[in-house]
Amino acid sequence: MKKVNVAIVGATGAVGQEMLRILDQRSFPVDHLRLFASRNSAGARIPFRGTDTIVEDLEQADFAGVDVALFSTGAELAALHGPRAAKAGALVVDNSTAFRTDDAIPLVVPEVNGHLLAARPPIVANPNCCAIPLVQVLAVLHRLAGLERVLVSTYQSVSGTGKEAMEELRRQSVSHLAGEDDPPQVYPRPIAFNCFPHVDAFTENGYTREELKVAQESRKILGLPDLRMSATCVRIPVFRSHSESVTVEMRRPVTPGEAREALRGAAGIEVWDDPSRLHYPTPRDAEGGDSTLVGRIREDLSQPGAICLWLCSDNLRKGAALNAVQIAEHVLSS
Amino acid sequence: MKKVNVAIVGATGAVGQEMLRILDQRSFPVDHLRLFASRNSAGARIPFRGTDTIVEDLEQADFAGVDVALFSTGAELAALHGPRAAKAGALVVDNSTAFRTDDAIPLVVPEVNGHLLAARPPIVANPNCCAIPLVQVLAVLHRLAGLERVLVSTYQSVSGTGKEAMEELRRQSVSHLAGEDDPPQVYPRPIAFNCFPHVDAFTENGYTREELKVAQESRKILGLPDLRMSATCVRIPVFRSHSESVTVEMRRPVTPGEAREALRGAAGIEVWDDPSRLHYPTPRDAEGGDSTLVGRIREDLSQPGAICLWLCSDNLRKGAALNAVQIAEHVLSS
Numbered sequence: 123m124k125k126v127n128v129a130i131v132g133a134t135g136a137v138g139q140e141m142l143r144i145l146d147q148r149s150f151p152v153d154h155l156r157l158f159a160s161r162n163s164a165g166a167r168i169p170f171r172g173t174d175t176i177v178e179d180l181e182q183a184d185f186a187g188v189d190v191a192l193f194s195t196g197a198e199l200a201a202l203h204g205p206r207a208a209k210a211g212a213l214v215v216d217n218s219t220a221f222r223t224d225d226a227i228p229l230v231v232p233e234v235n236g237h238l239l240a241a242r243p244p245i246v247a248n249p250n251c252c253a254i255p256l257v258q259v260l261a262v263l264h265r266l267a268g269l270e271r272v273l274v275s276t277y278q279s280v281s282g283t284g285k286e287a288m289e290e291l292r293r294q295s296v297s298h299l300a301g302e303d304d305p306p307q308v309y310p311r312p313i314a315f316n317c318f319p320h321v322d323a324f325t326e327n328g329y330t331r332e333e334l335k336v337a338q339e340s341r342k343i344l345g346l347p348d349l350r351m352s353a354t355c356v357r358i359p360v361f362r363s364h365s366e367s368v369t370v371e372m373r374r375p376v377t378p379g380e381a382r383e384a385l386r387g388a389a390g391i392e393v394w395d396d397p398s399r400l401h402y403p404t405p406r407d408a409e410g411g412d413s414t415l416v417g418r419i420r421e422d423l424s425q426p427g428a429i430c431l432w433l434c435s436d437n438l439r440k441g442a443a444l445n446a447v448q449i450a451e452h453v454l455s456s
Numbered sequence: 457m458k459k460v461n462v463a464i465v466g467a468t469g470a471v472g473q474e475m476l477r478i479l480d481q482r483s484f485p486v487d488h489l490r491l492f493a494s495r496n497s498a499g500a501r502i503p504f505r506g507t508d509t510i511v512e513d514l515e516q517a518d519f520a521g522v523d524v525a526l527f528s529t530g531a532e533l534a535a536l537h538g539p540r541a542a543k544a545g546a547l548v549v550d551n552s553t554a555f556r557t558d559d560a561i562p563l564v565v566p567e568v569n570g571h572l573l574a575a576r577p578p579i580v581a582n583p584n585c586c587a588i589p590l591v592q593v594l595a596v597l598h599r600l601a602g603l604e605r606v607l608v609s610t611y612q613s614v615s616g617t618g619k620e621a622m623e624e625l626r627r628q629s630v631s632h633l634a635g636e637d638d639p640p641q642v643y644p645r646p647i648a649f650n651c652f653p654h655v656d657a658f659t660e661n662g663y664t665r666e667e668l669k670v671a672q673e674s675r676k677i678l679g680l681p682d683l684r685m686s687a688t689c690v691r692i693p694v695f696r697s698h699s700e701s702v703t704v705e706m707r708r709p710v711t712p713g714e715a716r717e718a719l720r721g722a723a724g725i726e727v728w729d730d731p732s733r734l735h736y737p738t739p740r741d742a743e744g745g746d747s748t749l750v751g752r753i754r755e756d757l758s759q760p761g762a763i764c765l766w767l768c769s770d771n772l773r774k775g776a777a778l779n780a781v782q783i784a785e786h787v788l789s790s
Contacts, residue, residue: 273703317692319752352759
């Protein structure tokens with residue numbers, strides 16, 4: 123790949139920092155690097171491959187000359203500045219919700235629907251951190267036997283919320299172990315040694331936006347607008363990596379062996395599934411890695427031929443930064 | 457109720473200690489109290505209502521004169537000593553798995569199948585800590601519309617494993633926050649800031665014994681041997697109270713409003729379900745309380761007429777000690 127000028131927008135956040143690490147780890151052909159953040163962070167110096175880059179104020183950003191802009195800001199800022207960067211000629215990969223449900227903008231997990239990138243869209247949306255690993259698995263099972271219905275309960279780490287949430291978990295854990303009270307600031311409830319079924323805001327039908335996103339985005343990425351799907355999204359006191367308990371009903375009955383075999387050959391997936399050796403994934407195993415780890419693949423005892431499984435994936439990497447960088451790589455190398 | 461002689465077998469464990477607290481809190485009519493544990497703990501003094509009781513060696517136990525024996529030991533010890541206590545004339549309420557699947561022995565959650573106690577069985581089995589709150593909810597929905605299929609993913613606290621597991625979570629959390637390594641001793645994997653889909657031993661079909669217990673025991677308690685049911689049981693870094701994400705399919709479609717209304721009137725259940733006020737249960741809310749808290753009651757978006765919900769219940773209380781004491785109360789007052 124020829125060298126390109128890369129901008130990271132939201133460079134000081136948890137995902138922005140992970141994007142930098144991943145560009146380096148993958149030897150991404152960065153020519154000139156530019157980093158953008160809110161005015162508060164402007165002027166900070168962030169090292170990359172031995173050189174410090176000074177963070178620029180996003181509001182004043184001139185994207186001229188940028189080839190690839192990796193956005194990891196809130197949806198409002200992405201909606202404001204993403205199209206500006208695209209107009210200036212950059213390939214925009216946006217990690218927010220701003221463009222995900224826009225029919226004109228592809229929502230991409232390269233292993234699943236990377237073919238959409240052949241059209242070189244100016245803006246590509248990066249999916250929700252629970253939807254990405256889930257569709258990696260679902261795409262395989264769909265090819266195998268045709269998806270009919272998916273139920274998922276999540277076990278989500280606090281890094282999905284950001285650095286302040288990680289700090290809140292750390293601080294509250296210390297306080298709780300010391301027998302002291304430490305009222306929540308980032309979250310609506312204590313997160314240390316607790317969990318809550320509340321990720322993102324509640325909507326009118328009693329579901330949270332996160333729960334609806336997991337279903338809606340999975341349908342869009344898989345190209346299955348009528349897939350029957352329901353999610354329960356739960357925050358647990360884990361710093362990093364999301365886990366999911368998934369039940370999948372398919373058009374034809376599938377054995378655990380068949381499902382395991384199909385998943386074993388899939389890009390981006392590692393099957394960790396040998397209970398006799400206590401081999402199954404945990405969030406800590408997925409942390410820092412590139413693969414979505416899948417285990418506990420077994421028959422749904424309530425529905426012969428359906429499959430239950432468990433997956434873990436680093437929400438900052440494949441669930442966010444890695445998938446974004448992979449989208450850029452896919453476009454550049456095609 | 458007339459005063460009775462009570463024995464707690466396994467008095468020094470997490471559940472045994474909670475039994476003592478509950479006897480006191482509920483003004484249980486204890487005449488003479490006897491405490492049993494392994495030889496290691498024999499001789500220890502445990503206070504109850506202002507008096508110390510000396511722990512006796514279970515192996516040497518003579519149960520003569522004991523009216524109610526609350527067992528909270530492993531299954532082997534329960535199988536050995538439970539029948540001895542029953543033969544000596546005690547009502548045995550056993551918290552282990554020793555008698556749960558025995559057709560001749562009732563498995564009881566008083567709110568659900570307390571009528572089985574009218575026959576004054578010599579031994580009553582106390583169900584699994586996840587099954588108890590689950591069947592409280594399922595019994596209500598069964599009366600409402602007839603259960604067809606139940607899927608559950610659990611979020612289980614470490615106190616279900618015992619005191620050493622609570623200590624392991626505490627110690628590992630401190631180490632992890634200090635950046636130090638602390639290899640697991642009680643659990644197969646690190647539990648601090650992690651989770652794993654592994655509760656109790658694995659069986660041949662890929663399910664853990666815990667997952668099979670949840671289904672088998674629920675069927676027995678509900679008197680529905682053919683209920684289609686599957687569970688995924690996950691340990692999370694919470695000290696106390698288990699949570700469950702549950703999907704329930706019924707013979708006739710049920711609205712969330714109907715389900716909520718039916719659950720609101722049920723003994724032992726509190727409905728905490730007003731997302732607009734961020735009102736939903738968490739493990740910390742359930743801790744120390746007697747009720748199973750139910751929230752997030754909503755339509756299963758993948759199956760119209762089915763219901764998704766979330767519950768939290770103190771696994772040491774309703775999930776173990778409280779239910780056992782309630783069984784004894786039920787027998788004594790009938």
